Amino acid sequence: MIALALAILMAQEIQSSNSDGYTPPADSQPPLHINGYVDLGWAKAQGNGTSFAPGDMRIPADYGVDTFAPAVNSRGDVASTDSGGRFTNGFLPRSVGIGGYPSFLINTVDVDLRYQPSTAPLMLFTRFQLLPRVSSAGENTRVLVEQAFARVIPFASQELALTVGKSDSVFGIEYLENQANLRTGVTPSLIARYTTGQSLGAKAFYRIQIAPLWTAVSVNLAASNGGTLVETLQPQSASLTGTPVFSGRLGLEVNLPSLEVKLGLSALDGPRNDQSQPGVRQKALGGDARLVFGPVELRGEWITVTQDEGAGDKMNGLGRQTVVSKFDVRGGYGQLGLGFDFSGAVRRVAVYGRYDRRHARFEGFTPITVDRITAGARVDLWESLAMKGEYLMNRELAGAPNVANDVVTSSLVYTW
């Protein structure tokens, strides 16, 4: 009797849920997604904000120093490119024009439009960037169509993505965090100028998973008007030769539960797209590695680039340039990061250090070797705000005069 009563009481204690889950109707999802970010900064560069040494009278002035060294933001814009009247030949980054003065900056106002209907394996994507430049000494304010492409994933059973339009590079890994809200730190590496430029053309990505080994092999190929140089160094949106530049990356990734290893080999071959003769070539090779283990992330990349000597003037993003030397460069970086996640308003705290080294030579000019030591921290607040601070110690090791061009920079990125 007691057993019966207890049994019934126990049966009454058992409760069950009313939930079988919820999946919204496919057509209830709006196909258009509008996102973006605003990147505000504050920066102070040593000296006059450039890498030009006051007493260095060699010309072209930008061939004897690393003009990209005093970077202040995620775009790689530098504090200044003012050469003091000395002749330069277009091997220059964009400039925010603040010289050696501390200044607040509006680095980027980014708007991404992604149209992805649920009924088709198609996606249209555009990335517009407003670049307000408040100093008359630097670049003018402009709007950049950084990306505009269509992507098709034709087979449901295959990891194959085909892209046509202006899109990210496929070379190396730094393009994956080229935007201010994605990059752990503030500034790009010293080799980013060769690998992270967007180009207009077609891309194909294919990946095959090896499930028992938690491993995947991928191939990413592109045929584009230009190469992967940043937009000041090549006119990416038009082909000056009619011959495409081919680039690609072969990747291997091992995604174990607590350890990620990603390795890649990249290559590029095609005409210099600042020349009109397709026989004037550019080539690049690169290797990259990433390792994530718990809070530790280790990443590195190495490249070598060669460009043939041109027969005439060159046309790049900064205009017509008269000297077209043979050029070769090799360099790389290694970055160690340590990140910790939290559940409150502070979502993540990360500290990082990076070592960059670059050796470059314009034929007929003094080769230069520079390096950079970068240290910084990033704090992510809630789901949409990132605060970053960074110190760049730039050093001229050989071929370039020592100059005070270290940078303190910071960034506040709101993603929406």
Added chain:
Amino acid sequence: MRLLFALLLAAASGKHDWLGSEMPLPLAVRTPQDLEFKSVAEREYLIFNLLTSGKVAWDAGDFTTAAAKWESLLAVPDLEVSIDKVVRPFAQEARRKAGGKAGDVPPPPAPRVSREESAPAPSPRKREVTSVLVEGTVSGGGAAGPGGAVVWLRRTDGPMPKLLPARKVVLQRGKAFVPRVLAIGEGSSVVFRNDDPINHNVFSLAPHFDTGLYGAGGEKEQVFDKAGVVQLLCNIHSSMIGYLVVVDTPYFAQADATGAFSIKGVAPGQYDVEAWHEYASQPAKAKLTVGRDGAKLALTVAGDRQPPQFPPDKYGKPRQQQLGY
């Protein structure tokens, strides 16, 4: 088990086919709803068997058995008053004829006086209400609407029944989690079944779990033993996002596309209410008094949150969906 044992004992002496001696009832239990159904059916089945087998024994002059059957019947909690009224005289008489005293028959349930109701005192025969229905609607949720909102109740003036862990299934179908949002009780498990012709992975950063890769038709099961919201992601397909809402109360439900929801079996009392929605940055909260006739509830969830623009990979690195990898 004890219930089944008791049921078997109670039904053992009956020889009549119409008494239905089969125990346990062959009702499939695949979902909590199935279990709830089976519990109700078995309760009614038990009452019927005790009621009628007692009468069969009475008719056969076996007063000892009749008294035992009916006394067991009268001990069933929350027995309907009409049954008690019919059976109790028979049970007392059977006990007397079996050589006992009518006082051996279990007394009727004592009247329960609510702390909030001092008068009039409820009738001793009045059935106590132990579970009622809470129903309502959720509104808001922004452009996505209120569908999928998870509503749960936590009692503040007394204990809650134990939560029975369930086993649920979430499919990976068409590079999406189906269902996209699922509420489960603490301690429940979820089977992740790959219905696509490609490999998938399921992981969460908090709490951390990682199923590894598995192909078409493959299944991986994961137990969720801590209350909270679990964001489900696939390490291969950055566009795949789903949510498990793990609750530590048996009183929960999910709103349908119109926002309607209902929670059955709620004991009258005072409750804190929370409602989570994928597009709300904070859960909606309310207080609720559940009376003997149940309660109705209207909640509004915000629509101030967007799906992650850069879903992380399983190591926490953000991924750009437009890349397709």
